[in-house]
Amino acid sequence: MDSKNKSLSKNQQIVLDFIQRNKKPVKAYSILSSVQKKGINAPPQVYRALDKLIEKGKVHKVESQNSFVACKILNCETRHATIFSICYKCDSASEINDTKLFNYLSEFKDSGGAKFDGYNLEFFGTCNSCKKN
Ligand SMILES: [Zn+2]
Numbered sequence: 567m568d569s570k571n572k573s574l575s576k577n578q579q580i581v582l583d584f585i586q587r588n589k590k591p592v593k594a595y596s597i598l599s600s601v602q603k604k605g606i607n608a609p610p611q612v613y614r615a616l617d618k619l620i621e622k623g624k625v626h627k628v629e630s631q632n633s634f635v636a637c638k639i640l641n642c643e644t645r646h647a648t649i650f651s652i653c654y655k656c657d658s659a660s661e662i663n664d665t666k667l668f669n670y671l672s673e674f675k676d677s678g679g680a681k682f683d684g685y686n687l688e689f690f691g692t693c694n695s696c697k698k699n
């Protein structure tokens with residue numbers, strides 16, 4: 567097992583496994599119906615596990631879709647700074663790992679000179695595999 571996941575509870579691991587198996591972002595209700603088969607019957611248990619996973623940066627929320635994806639970036643472990651590219655056609659969401667962009671955004675100040683703690687960026691377009699079809 568991945569050593570990174572040592573600190574996860576059993577429920578968190580079940581929820582994470584399900585999200586990781588899906589290539590596309592998953593909605594809370596599909597997580598719920600899937601983990602019920604594994605014995606987590608109470609929705610609050612699932613939401614609690616989900617919250618913890620988001621807090622640990624293992625899972626990110628795609629705000630525009632209200633759905634969840636597993637983090638694929640090693641040492642990402644953040645909940646306040648995510649960038650996704652989202653496909654209009656197939657709804658796939660890929661996490662963007664671009665150092666230049668990260669550096670720019672972490673130094674970003676608004677016109678009044680204020681710095682911010684986080685961002686949730688989403689780029690929209692057509693993914694490569696949809697372009698081919
Ligand atoms: Zn991430």
Ligand SMILES: [Zn+2]
Pocket residue numbers: 653654655656657658692693694695696
């Ligand atoms: Zn696509």
